[in-house]
Amino acid sequence: MKLHIKTQKNQPSLLTIDACPACNCKKLMPDYATGEIYCRYCGLVIY
Numbered sequence: 001m002k003l004h005i006k007t008q009k010n011q012p013s014l015l016t017i018d019a020c021p022a023c024n025c026k027k028l029m030p031d032y033a034t035g036e037i038y039c040r041y042c043g044l045v046i047y
């Protein structure tokens with residue numbers, strides 16, 4: 001299983017995740033109100 005997580009130290013990592021690490025879908029929803037990113041498909045909260 002490949003993870004598509006890019007880590008960039010100079011930027012907030014909110015928008016650098018390409019796909020969900022659990023289901024690999026790319027429907028990630030950033031929730032700026034809580035500062036979290038969650039997967040719309042499986043509901044995994046990544047941050």
Ligand SMILES: [Zn+2]
Nearest residue numbers: 020023039042
């Ligand atoms: Zn997912």
